[in-house]
Amino acid sequence: MDSDIGALTTIFTEFYYWVTVVFMFLIHVGFCMYEVGASRQKNHMHTLMKNTMVIPLVTVTFFFFGWWIYFAFPNGPWITGPVLDAPWATPWSELMGAHMGGTPVQEGLTTDDTALWARINGVFWAAFLLFSWTAASIVSGAIIERVRSSAFWLIAVLVGSVTWIIDAAWGWHPNGWMVQLLGYHDAYASGVIHAIAGGAALAVLILLGPRIGKFRADGTPRNIVPQNPWLITIGIFLIYTGFWGFYVACNIPIIDVQDGEGVFFSATNIYLTPTTLSAITFNFLLSLSGGLLATYIVSRGDAFWTYSGGLCGVIGASAGNDLYHPLQAMIIGAFVPVICYKLHYWVERKFKIDDAVGAVAVHGYGGFLGVVIAGFVLWGYPASQFYPGVVVTPWGNFLGAVIMFLVLGFIPTYILSAILKGCGALRIPREIELVGLDLSEYAARYVEEEEVREAELAEARAAGLIK
Numbered sequence: 498m499d500s501d502i503g504a505l506t507t508i509f510t511e512f513y514y515w516v517t518v519v520f521m522f523l524i525h526v527g528f529c530m531y532e533v534g535a536s537r538q539k540n541h542m543h544t545l546m547k548n549t550m551v552i553p554l555v556t557v558t559f560f561f562f563g564w565w566i567y568f569a570f571p572n573g574p575w576i577t578g579p580v581l582d583a584p585w586a587t588p589w590s591e592l593m594g595a596h597m598g599g600t601p602v603q604e605g606l607t608t609d610d611t612a613l614w615a616r617i618n619g620v621f622w623a624a625f626l627l628f629s630w631t632a633a634s635i636v637s638g639a640i641i642e643r644v645r646s647s648a649f650w651l652i653a654v655l656v657g658s659v660t661w662i663i664d665a666a667w668g669w670h671p672n673g674w675m676v677q678l679l680g681y682h683d684a685y686a687s688g689v690i691h692a693i694a695g696g697a698a699l700a701v702l703i704l705l706g707p708r709i710g711k712f713r714a715d716g717t718p719r720n721i722v723p724q725n726p727w728l729i730t731i732g733i734f735l736i737y738t739g740f741w742g743f744y745v746a747c748n749i750p751i752i753d754v755q756d757g758e759g760v761f762f763s764a765t766n767i768y769l770t771p772t773t774l775s776a777i778t779f780n781f782l783l784s785l786s787g788g789l790l791a792t793y794i795v796s797r798g799d800a801f802w803t804y805s806g807g808l809c810g811v812i813g814a815s816a817g818n819d820l821y822h823p824l825q826a827m828i829i830g831a832f833v834p835v836i837c838y839k840l841h842y843w844v845e846r847k848f849k850i851d852d853a854v855g856a857v858a859v860h861g862y863g864g865f866l867g868v869v870i871a872g873f874v875l876w877g878y879p880a881s882q883f884y885p886g887v888v889v890t891p892w893g894n895f896l897g898a899v900i901m902f903l904v905l906g907f908i909p910t911y912i913l914s915a916i917l918k919g920c921g922a923l924r925i926p927r928e929i930e931l932v933g934l935d936l937s938e939y940a941a942r943y944v945e946e947e948e949v950r951e952a953e954l955a956e957a958r959a960a961g962l963i964k
Contacts, residue, residue, distance in 0.1 A: 506751050507616055511633075513750040514620035520742025523628035525552070527735030528634040532641055534728030535854050537721075539933025540642045547646045551633045554650050555657035559626050561588045563658035567625065570666035577674040583615040592618050614897070624667070624746040628690055629657035631743070635694035636910075639856035640701050642934070644927055648917045655913055656697050664689050664905045668897055671769045671796035671883060675900070680880035684766045686816035687748050687867030688901035695861015696906025704914045705923060707851030709930055718845050721853070723801055733804040737785065742810060743765035744777050744818075754882075768881050772819040779823040782829030788886050791831035795838055805859050806834035812863040813837075816871035817896070820878065829870055837862045861902060868898040 529548050535606040536544040555563075568583030584605040585592040590620040591603045598615040599727045600608060633653035640649065675681040681688050712718055723729050749765045763771040788810015789803060813833025814826045821829070841858035844850050847946035852858065872894025880887045919921040957963045 501887045510750055511620055514617070514624050514746065517742045518620060518623045518627055518744035521624070521631075521736045521739050521746060523629065524739030524743065525630050525634060527640065527732040527737075527739060528631075530728045530732030530735065532634075532638050532732075534725040534730075534732060535638070535723045536641045537873055537933070539935055541935060543646065543934035544641050545689075546633060547641075547649055548637050548647070550650060551630055551637065551653050554654055555629050555633055556626060558604055558654050558658040559624075559629050559662075560593075563629060563662045564622050566659070566662045567666050567670065568593060570663055571649045571670045571673045571676050573667070577677055579863070583592055585610055585618060588623075593622075613795050619739075625662070627746075628665075628686070629661060632661040632690055632694040632697075633657040635691070635700060635856050635860045636698045638854040639698040639852045640705055641853045643930055644701070644705060645922060646873070648914075648923045651917065652697070652701060652910060652913060654804070655909060656694060660697070660905045660909050660934045661690065661693050664693050664901055668901070669755060669767050671767075671881060675897055676768065676881050677884055677887060679885050679897055680889045681767075681893055681897040682871055682875055682878070682880055683868055683897065684772070684819035685744055685814055687814075687816035687864040687871070688898050691812045691815075691860040691864030692868065692898060692901040693864075693906035695857045695859075695864055696902040697910035699857045700907045700911035701848070701914045701923075702850050702857065703848075704911070704918050706847060708853070709927070711851045712849055716846075716849065718849075718851075719779070725885075725928045726800060729801065730804065733808065736808060737811075740808070741781060743783055744815075745774070748772065748774065748777070766819045770819075770879075770882055776820075777818055779825035780814060780818040780821050781811060783823045783827040784810045784818065786810075787827040787830030787832075788813070792834045792838060795835050802838060802855070805855050806838065809834035809837050809859040809863040813867040813870070815864075816867045817875050825874060829867070829874070833863050833866050833870070834859075836866060837927065842877075861906070865898045865902045868894050868901065872897075 529545055532544050532548055533541050565583055565586040568586050569580050571581065572578035574580040582605060584590055584603060587593070590606075591601065591612045592606070592611065594613040596611065598611045601611045617929060632657050636652060636656055637649060665675045668681045668683055669686065672678070673681070680784050708721065711721060719804055739773070746766050749769060751762055751768065752765055754761045754763050754769075755770050785807050789807040791810070792806020793803045796806070810830030810833065814821065814829045818826055837858040841852065841855050842864050844857075845852070850857070872889060872891040875889040876891060878889045879885075880889050914923060925934065928929065954963070
């Protein structure tokens with residue numbers, strides 16, 4: 498820190514990301530509550546623990562290799578260049594621990610590296626890590642009540658620490674090859690988080706099959722209603738709150754946009770292109786409102802889909818919410834959830850896909866459409882200040898949406914799920930599904946609980962309190 502303004506910028510940025518991580522943690526709290534509320538009582542503990550264990554598994558794997566992938570793979574690799582060096586992001590790096598800057602000891606690091614990453618590395622890593630938890634949790638909700646925990650955890654590591662961070666390197670990095678060659682624009686991760694996770698969820702669902710009793714003999718679906726609407730309500734509102742923190746974390750809070758040549762300091766989006774927190778505040782709330790209003794109408798006041806539609810509205814507008822006018826954000830936020838709501842039920846009836854919480858529709862279809870729409874609405878806008886002449890186009894963003902949903906979302910997860918299914922390790926046995934995962938996995942606790950009750954009754958009888 499060679500100046501007062503440099504020190505202030507660095508410390509403010511460090512604190513800024515630390516605070517966003519705290520807010521984003523609420524997304525995972527919300528997902529846990531939301532999924533437990535959507536599952537039946539016989540599966541509550543399993544659903545909770547399945548999602549809880551995402552935290553340590555994805556955190557550890559993201560520390561060991563996920564963070565390095567983001568900085569090493571912007572070129573593909575071998576699309577626009579080779580694998581890049583990222584010595585500050587390797588697990589053995591001195592900058593992955595306590596560090597105050599200064600002359601580096603590790604080979605390959607420079608004093609510029611230590612000056613930048615000594616304070617920022619951990620909080621920036623944590624912000625991306627929380628994105629990883631979100632991607633894995635999106636898959637988790639779709640497949641509740643029938644997937645083996647071990648299978649889901651392998652899928653969570655694949656999505657959370659490998660495929661999503663590859664797509665972030667490709668399309669969510671200032672020098673990503675999709676930005677350079679396609680003009681890809683996805684400021685708040687409609688595709689980078691949501692489309693890829695929705696594609697992954699669809700892949701698992703196809704191989705996993707529906708829950709017992711979901712479809713009648715004639716193929717028409719039954720509605721397995723959420724068991725605890727209060728948990729769902731609180732959970733989804735926590736997700737809204739955490740999503741706002743997610744938006745903030747997708748920005749660099751203060752940077753000299755002219756790279757030392759002037760005094761134009763601004764917040765920027767993930768591509769280091771100027772935007773303002775004022776703009777994204779307008780657009781987040783207007784897209785949320787558009788989604789809530791539209792799905793309330795189209796679902797005839799169904800609470801579950803109204804809440805989900807609000808989330809889908811934000812997701813649908815997220816790709817361009819750094820640049821949209823608030824009224825554009827509201828209209829897009831209203832349009833996308835209606836299409837996704839209709840698609841959910843059409844796919845359910847046509848292909849017998851049992852998506853327990855509508856995750857494929859809300860995140861997958863919503864994210865895909867959001868990226869495509871941004872390509873049209875922002876057509877001709879510069880994709881990056883670092884690549885003059887590269888502009889946002891409908892075809893570039895459409896191809897980007899296909900890469901996110903299909904190439905990195907659906908295909909890798911389908912392959913892993915197919916292997917697990919072939920080994921008999923994807924779905925729980927039928928008899929366990931019938932009695933419930935909680936009774937199966939926590940049977941001893943239920944037995945002991947009954948024994949404790951009988952012991953208390955015996956003591957009460959001995960004391961003459963009851964007959």
